[in-house]
Amino acid sequence: MVRTPHGAVRGRYEHAVAVFRGIPYAAPPFGARRFRSPAPPEPWDGLRDAGSFGPTAPKPPYSAAFARYLADPAVPGDDCLNLNVWTPDPSPDARLPVMVWLHGGALTRGSAAVPVYDGRAFARDGVVLVSVNYRLGVEGYGLFPDAPANRGLRDQLAALAWVHESIAAFGGDPGRVTVFGQSAGAISAGALVAAPQAQGLVRRAVLQSGPPEASARDTVRRVVRRLAARLKIPATAEAFAAVDRDLLLRTQAEVGRLSSPVLGGPAFGIVVDGDVVPRDPLEALAGGGAAPGVELLMGWTRDEYRLWLVPGGLLERVDRLGPVALAGAMARCHCGHEVVRGYRALHPGAGPAEIVGQLVTDHLLRVPLHRLADARPGSSYVYEFAWPSLLPGLGACHALELGFVFDTGDAPESRALAGDGAPQELADAMHAAWVRFAAEGDPGWAPWDTTHPVRIFGDGEPRTLHGPRDAALALWRADDAGAPEHVPVSAAPAPDGGAAPPPEHGANPPRWAVRRLRRSGSARRE
Numbered sequence: 001m002v003r004t005p006h007g008a009v010r011g012r013y014e015h016a017v018a019v020f021r022g023i024p025y026a027a028p029p030f031g032a033r034r035f036r037s038p039a040p041p042e043p044w045d046g047l048r049d050a051g052s053f054g055p056t057a058p059k060p061p062y063s064a065a066f067a068r069y070l071a072d073p074a075v076p077g078d079d080c081l082n083l084n085v086w087t088p089d090p091s092p093d094a095r096l097p098v099m100v101w102l103h104g105g106a107l108t109r110g111s112a113a114v115p116v117y118d119g120r121a122f123a124r125d126g127v128v129l130v131s132v133n134y135r136l137g138v139e140g141y142g143l144f145p146d147a148p149a150n151r152g153l154r155d156q157l158a159a160l161a162w163v164h165e166s167i168a169a170f171g172g173d174p175g176r177v178t179v180f181g182q183s184a185g186a187i188s189a190g191a192l193v194a195a196p197q198a199q200g201l202v203r204r205a206v207l208q209s210g211p212p213e214a215s216a217r218d219t220v221r222r223v224v225r226r227l228a229a230r231l232k233i234p235a236t237a238e239a240f241a242a243v244d245r246d247l248l249l250r251t252q253a254e255v256g257r258l259s260s261p262v263l264g265g266p267a268f269g270i271v272v273d274g275d276v277v278p279r280d281p282l283e284a285l286a287g288g289g290a291a292p293g294v295e296l297l298m299g300w301t302r303d304e305y306r307l308w309l310v311p312g313g314l315l316e317r318v319d320r321l322g323p324v325a326l327a328g329a330m331a332r333c334h335c336g337h338e339v340v341r342g343y344r345a346l347h348p349g350a351g352p353a354e355i356v357g358q359l360v361t362d363h364l365l366r367v368p369l370h371r372l373a374d375a376r377p378g379s380s381y382v383y384e385f386a387w388p389s390l391l392p393g394l395g396a397c398h399a400l401e402l403g404f405v406f407d408t409g410d411a412p413e414s415r416a417l418a419g420d421g422a423p424q425e426l427a428d429a430m431h432a433a434w435v436r437f438a439a440e441g442d443p444g445w446a447p448w449d450t451t452h453p454v455r456i457f458g459d460g461e462p463r464t465l466h467g468p469r470d471a472a473l474a475l476w477r478a479d480d481a482g483a484p485e486h487v488p489v490s491a492a493p494a495p496d497g498g499a500a501p502p503p504e505h506g507a508n509p510p511r512w513a514v515r516r517l518r519r520s521g522s523a524r525r526e
Contacts, residue, residue, distance in 0.1 A: 002090050004166045007044035011090070012051050017123040018090045020170070022054025025162035026081035026155060029135055035147040035237035038081060038158040054082035056111035057136045058245055060253035065311035070399065071413035072105070073113045081155055083162070084112055086119030086129040087171045094171030097178065097438045100163055101131040102156060104183030104210070104399065107268045108137045108256060116414050121407035125435045128172035132159045134188075137252050138227060138240065141268035143220045147237035149273040153195075156188055157276060160201045178204040178438040182402060186210025186298075191270050194281040194290045202291070204441060206434065207298040208405070209398055211368035212281035215269025222266035226255045261308050262318075262360055264332050282368055286375035295441045296376060297434075299383035299454075300365045303395030305357025310393045318353040329356040333363035335479050342475040358472070366469055367476055373448040380448040381437070384468065386458030387426055390419025396458070404457070407431040429462050 001010050004023065011020035026038035033039055055077030062072055089096065101117060103110040112131035119129030132155075134140060140152025148154065164174045179202050181189040190212025192198045193205045221235075228235040230251050231243055240248065259265030270277060284290035309315040318325045326340055333339075343355050350358075373380040385401040394400070394417070403414030404427040415422070433455070437443040445464045446453040452467040 001047060002169050004162075004169065006041050007048055008046070009048045009050040011085070015120055015124075016088075017120050018085075018087050018170075019120075020050040020085040020087075021052055022079075022082045023048075023050055023085065024054070024079055024082050025132075026158045028078040029081060029139070029151075029155075030078045034241045035139070035142075035144065035151065037148050037151065037154050041081075053084065053113040054133065055080040056113055057133055058139060058249055059105075059109050059111075059136050060249045062109060063257075063312075069307070069311065069394075069417050071114050071116065071416065072109055073111065073115075075111075075113060080133055080135070081158070083130055083132045083159055084119070085167075085170050086123040088123045088126060088128075089171040090169070091171055092168050095168075095173040096126055096128050096171050097176045098128045098130065098163060098167055098172040098174070099434075099438050100160065100177060100179045101129065102134070102179065102181035102185035102188050103131070104181065104185045105136070107141050107152060107184045107270075108252070110136070110184075114413065115411045116402050116408050117406055118408050118411070119406070121431060122435065125431070127435055127438055128167060128170055130159075130163055130167070130172075132156060134159070137268060138224065138248065141220065141270070142224045142227075142237075142240065143217060143271060144224065144235065144237040144240070148275075149271050150191075150276055153188060153191055153270055153276060156192055157195060157197055160192065160198060164201050176203050176438070177201060178206060180206030180208065180297075180434070181210065182208040182399065183210045187213055187270065190285065191277055191281045193294050193296075194284040194288075195276045196278065197276055199291070202294060204295045204297070204437065206437065207296065207369070208401065209300050209304060209365060211298075211365060211372060212285055213270070213368065214272050214277060214280040214282075215267070217271050219266055220269055220271055223255060223268060226266065227251055230255065261364060262305070262314075262329070262332070262356065282372065286372050294379075295437075296372070296380045297383070297437050297443055298369050298372065298380065299385065300361070300369065301396045301398060301400055302384055302386040302458075303357070303388070304361045304365060304398040306393065306395045307398035307400075308360075309353060309357060310397070315353045315393065318356055319351045322352045325352050325356050329359050333359055335359070335363070335476065339475045339479045343472065346472055362469075362472055362476065367473060370452075370469070370473055377449050378447050379441075381443050381445065381455070382448055382453070383433075383443075383455040383457060385430075386456050387423070389417060390421060391417070401430065401457070403427070404430040405434055423459075426457060426462075430457050433462075 009020055009023055011018050024041040027041050053075050056075045057080045062070055112133045117131055122129040134155035135152040143149055167174055179189045186207040187210040189205050190207055193202055224235050233239040259267045373382055386396050388395045389400055400417055403409045407427045408414050409422045409427050433443040445455045453464050454468050455464050
């Protein structure tokens with residue numbers, strides 16, 4: 001039994017670890033609180049049972065193509081702003097390092113109840129692990145004129161405040177809190193580190209396959225407007241609050257099915273709001289002096305793009321489209337044809353899908369993370385996960401490292417992405433690095449400097465290479481310095497054999513390229 005500021009909770013001992021599930025850190029965000037900032041939970045009398053996961057945030061399920069690889073359990077109920085705690089010693093005297101996990105899922109899916117995120121191994125190794133549920137999709141990130149922006153991020157901030165106030169009773173040290181996340185969770189972690197309201201709440205951060213970033217407000221608004229048009233309602237929080245929740249989720253899934261990291265398109269994201277996100281988080285952390293004492297561990301997987309392209313057969317279709325796909329990628333990444341030629345030279349024999357995939361991965365992940373590390377030398381550590389999945393075609397894809405970080409490779413949900421027989425010694429090494437970073441601020445290799453040390457977690461013993469991606473990233477720097485043009489898609493023929501239309505500005509490929517991709521059938525299914 002542990003007493004929190006809002007009431008006492010009873011957990012369970014499982015494998016010599018005390019586990020508390022479903023503890024509310026904020027009130028249910030529905031009824032009068034829907035589309036509002038999180039409010040404190042109502043205190044309770046007596047002893048609240050914390051033996052089961054609490055409700056998960058409303059979300060649509062993954063498509064069948066992705067569900068075979070990614071687990072996403074749903075727990076019904078309104079009280080979805082809850083968290084879970086794994087601790088080896090639930091006593092105020094323990095003062096153990098704390099890690100707060102933010103799940104990924106494109107801000108539309110995922111939860112803290114995914115078995116891959118079980119915190120037992122972290123607690124076994126002397127860390128208090130906290131995993132957080134937060135609002136998703138239009139509930140958490142829809143941009144409205146009559147509601148605060150970034151509600152899901154505000155939920156995460158409320159969870160960090162709960163940790164700061166409550167975690168000592170669970171054996172944690174509120175002065176040694178590491179926030180870590182993957183994909184959208186990493187983007188969220190970066191925004192939290194940069195947020196003025198989080199100063200003093202976070203000592204360290206781990207960004208796995210997601211850089212700090214802010215989405216364009218118009219991009220997020222377009223999602224809301226498309227939803228409103230389909231639902232035949234005004235694009236206001238008041239109107240959306242009156243819509244049946246299941247209908248809203250179905251409509252959200254329909255509107256979002258054609259957006260992807262490769263194709264771009266309107267999507268939910270964190271936006272600059274003048275409050276919790278006063279400026280772009282990357283700008284704040286790389287050049288704005290935000291969070292000067294916070295140490296960072298960050299990295300990517302070698303083949304991130306394969307999780308975006310392999311399910312549903314999109315990889316083969318991109319290869320068949322050839323120049324059309326490359327033109328779309330250049331527009332998506334705002335780069336010139338010299339960059340594409342450079343990638344072909346670096347990857348001789350690679351097909352269009354691999355070139356597109358590496359191009360988009362560098363644009364979305366490696367370039368901004370390199371920039372962040374360059375701005376914070378001496379306190380930044382960089383890694384690359386390079387072990388390929390044992391399942392056909394996936395390689396070292398997006399999210400594959402999670403079972404190794406959490407040391408949950410035996411879980412069926414981890415094997416669904418890694419296959420059977422993933423190396424335990426790799427999990428031992430990667431998990432130990434994360435534990436050491438949370439405890440000491442040093443994961444076990446040299447911090448970033450002018451030699452660009454990157455820890456490679458792949459086959460065999462982990463090793464440190466210097467500048468393994470520098471040749472590719474130098475192409476971007478040269479393109480930025482010497483190419484005032486936007487994207488020369490005229491280098492690729494249009495579908496009718498004529499000249500390609502002028503490139504469109506923004507984050508999306510040319511419309512003719514997107515139409516061609518959609519006609520291939522894969523984007524429609526996803």
